[in-house]
Amino acid sequence: MAVKSAITMVIPSPIPTSQNLSGDSFIGQAVPAAHLSPKYQFKPMATLMHQDGGNDGSEDYPGPLGNNTNVATAVVPLKVFLWDKEGNMIAGFAEQTSSSVLFGLAFVDKNTLEIQSNWTAPPNQTLNLAYMELTLEDDMVVVSSKQGQIYVLQSSCKNNEPILTLIRSINLTSILKPSELLLNSMFDDSGNIWFTTGGLLKQTAQAPGDPEQNSTTIGYIEPCGTIHSMHIPNQMIENGMAVNDNTIYLVTGPSGADDHAEAIGYMYALTSGSENSITTVWKTTYSAGDGRKPGAFARGSGSTPTLLHDQYVVITDNANNQINLLIYHQNATANQIVCSVPIFQPGAGNNDVGTLAHLDDDTYGIVVMNNYNAPPLYSGGDINGPFNNLSVMAAETIRVDVKADGSGCHVAWDRPVRIQSVPVLSTQTGLVYGYTQDAELAVLGLYEWYVAALDWKTGKLVWEIRTGAGGSFNDNYLPGSLGPDGTFYQGVLDGVVMVRDGKGA
Template identity: 30%
Template structure:
């Protein structure tokens, strides 16, 4: 990911926006900055489905693929089998909710289940058409946290969560508890399980993410000290190990879970495969140190990888490193592999390359986005934006190397988690214009060529900054995206 509140100190404009959110009694349209930027650029697309890639296996303990979390599935593939918008007279609905709704999931009825993180973090049930609030449950938070330096780099408090195979929201909270919420017919949610893990965490260790492995054992990570832990949901037994101390070996992102109990976690120094030990304890199967310039580049939260690991079919896992220029790096997942690294392909050029978002994976293909230059909302104000760049990297057919298929050097996507619709063949991203009123666009790229197909204006001004939230393609093909004060929905007419 990246998600939720992220980056540096809060600007006056952003602080005012968030304070307005905190006091809002009901969802309202997000205010736009006056101006007249182009509303639509390009031409509507004709769907060109991507059919020559294996399907991502359905995780037995997650909601259906595309509906379970910010990265869509256990592999963190960022792909959807649902057709997204094609660019036919796209209509936008926006709503001030109560904070940035960065991770979006969908229940069996097609309703949105999301956490919105801000001054008063909460779990929400939303109408997928109107974005009206159907239910709300408060989550533990720190009301003043968003005014502190580094607030926009804080993923804690439930920014990462997942929807399980029973339509329950599983949230690792700021207070050291893992809570499971079921939907009800009243105010939206009922707390059905509460696991207090504060006894196994040290002061300052706060959950970043939690996910089940393919056998149902819950894994969790914290940023500080690089804590990796397991929780038996039947007994409540928790066990942890620490990969670092303080910021050395910290874990900034979520993680990927494979088909055989395998778990892939990246620190700011290493990528590791874990498997549960005989007693359910976290055990390191293999670990590799990736290339690192030692720099915290503009647009990075720390001096390490910005990606949640992404699994590919054929026995591979991929991240970006922190070299200069940054590389897309692919590794073999098998425990007995004699040569762990498959390739490291540089992207975007020296002095202008980093990403803080997960890769897209489809078959042997990876899509990477450049976020160089984003230090917080102020980096996208008054016409400013980030260094452009997207690239597609494919693993060679023989599995012994990789190559660049295409590179885009025109589209600037400051922070979004992009998504690929296999049904349309379009990569959906969120780009920023350079006009002074700060236009933001839902942008469609051709998966096969990287060409920009169309761009639809979402809105203008800081209220439409997604600040590391991820695009979600809903069951009806709507493209949803969290923004600083809430959520937007964009759909073909």
Template identity: 25%
Template sequence: MPFLPRALVRPAALTAALLGLVAGVGSASAASPEYGPLPPRNPATAANGTATMHGDSASSDTTPYAGPGTGAVSSSRTALASACPTVVIGDDGYPVTLCTTIFGQTPTVHLLDPGNGSDLASLALPKGSLFGGVYAYLDQDNALVAVDGNDNLLRIGHHRTASGGWSLTVDQSTPLTAALPEGDNVVGLSPGWNGRVWFASTGGVIGTVDTGTGAVRTISTGEEVQNSISTIPGRTAVATTHALYLLTEAPDGTPQISWRAPYDRGPARKPGQLSWGTGATPSFFGPGDGTEYVTITDNAAPHENLLVYRVADGTTPTPVCSIPVLTQYAASGTEDAVIASGRSVFVTNTYGYPYPALPAGAPASQPSSASFDGGLTRVDVNAEGTGCSTVWNSTVKSAALPRLSLGDNKIYTVTVTGPTDSIGAQTFASYAYGVIDPATGKQIARSGLGIGLLFNPLQMTGTTGPDGTLYQGTETGVVRIRRS
């Protein structure tokens, strides 16, 4: 957001948007063994589900925590005059959000009160490119790890003050400037299992940094990166605008490409996307330990494909399947990451989503515009790991990147009704808390939130805390949704 999606809209998409400018309730499905397990918890992050924009360093977009459920809910809004794509929560229970101000486009970190959502402290960071300084994660010590506009890797801690209040401070800063070409900015960020931090830049530089010694090691793909990156033990996945890369590292930290899998990037950028290529951050998943497969979507026309590869030793990618998704419409595409868990992958449609603004240099889309229909598709990998099949297609119109709860087997999102098909029309659209049954794709609960930009989630993803509170970033702040 990930900036509009990259999974609620990728953060970069969310910022781009800022620059411009009742269904029946049914019973949820019973617990299903195909959902989960969670990927391994990265020792350098907070707990799975609340550590990164996409929940964990594997970018599964799952959470172990049950959400607000299908009963009555209440909501409240924290106004921050900012788009807030990343909300993470440490083991102390305090939400930390990385936002971009509407006026000035300044990256700003906020510490929220877990009791009422109020803003306890804030810290503005140097601003860089539209896509830089948006993806971040919470480390094992509850510090936010992010890259600022000056290409410094920061650890930002929240601390009690002498007066009993709170402050946010830069506790560690590691420069990356020497490793990046002039004008390049870090987009993707994720920790490895050995203490180093992986990063990727818009210009296609992939690197690791040892924040203890300051050592930075890089390679260059020569291809744009417009999404975040993902890590599991011994493996890192990076999606460029041309291919999916699986990487390891040399003893000194230099990234090494295990394999490169080119994909169909289509004839052009599609309406509802921010760049020409995949709109998805790579996601690791699998029914064993949560790391057997890695997946992205391509940009094929008229329908994008879900691509699944086996994660294994070797220098040649091993495809599991390539299957068209969101075929209930004439065309499909996404600027969101997928939900990936067990043998199941859930893909959200953003084709036609009208971003108020696009990143500088974004190529024209083909066609120039289209209706935003929403919708989701569920695809399952077969038990042998040799192919995939579509389980269902849904017409639920999600305005956020949904998240799957393994605590109660429900998918949580924000849906939209009303005008959404032209720039500025979202001002009059209505947004609602929505719950989807992952077994059927049907919406099983809905509760209205409000109208217009105060509640527009801009395709960003929500984060559920251990207490069941759902924190949803919006165009102007954060909405808290709780059981009544």
């Protein structure tokens, strides 16, 4: 059923700055659009935090070019933004009340961010908003809760009003082990809902995060309701899944008895079997190193798998000293790995936000952000505290090129750019949109935040526009999103930032 919650349904007010402004409001210059080829369409067609089921981070919507660009902000509890096939915004929200946090989904006016209608999860359920999925062929949203529930909602209009209607609720608590938390849920192209347990660990003892889990449960639910599952001891999933057609790609990291020096993690390709059992298409190991890198969430790979069309799948490992970008064949082969590319500076590299990928002519470009020594998530207290200081994090964003025929892999460019959140590539402009900070001011305890645009082909930071000052504008690892009209949306601690080119641009 559709539910009206306690969440406020009024036009929101702008986000107030929590520190005085002192830096430049705009840096760089406007650029012309550099069109890339359209994005690859994975099956089923869907939209997620990483833009699609293949997690390639690209979008065929335009984005701002730096022409008369303006910033608008809104105090709303929206965290993740998805777009249906008509261009409507459906967002996940987490609203703090006097006694708890309400989680849910909402139809949102993309211009004002006014909430038009919403569905709220039961008060004892913590939704995994980062991994919710909206299918584009039938406008269904699937989202899981840490407590073991999967919810499927239908997006539709009634009396010209958008609504979200709960059509299916699946209880997996009897399938999961007592210590496990449900993490992911995604449809495959046969209508099965795949799920995994796991979580995001604490970066520090004080930071929020999930407990370590010494086993992982993976499975799927048939359209008729039959549940199939498998348990993996001493491994934990710390990222999302990738799906194309009926094959699922996921990566685990060591936990329990497997968590030791020079540990290994596993990369899996799974599908439903001939009798609807879980079939392992292939499985291989990767280096998980001695432990977590400074500032990292993940014990093993910090990368949600990224699919390169229907050819390759990409993750980063957690090797000691210098991590590697690993490129595998999607189909089972005698030699599963295509190539391994050392990335980032030795002793100062970590990836916790996945990768972006796009095919240029005969070459896949893969962009990776360095999160080494990243500051922790906000855990309460002083909104302008040191958790805002990105200057302590490694300043490095790179692009690795992989020939489509598998004949070569190399680092194409390496730029001193800090991005801790999940960025997005526009194929209409050829720009990567991310969120960054004035590092010189941050050293002084002054935190000014910017939306940054990087040239996809060269890595050049072409322009930055200031969004605000202080911890209220910290992205807190929330993802960015592009809307159909070319607006870039970024969730921050106190609401949402919107950046778009001005009229006449």
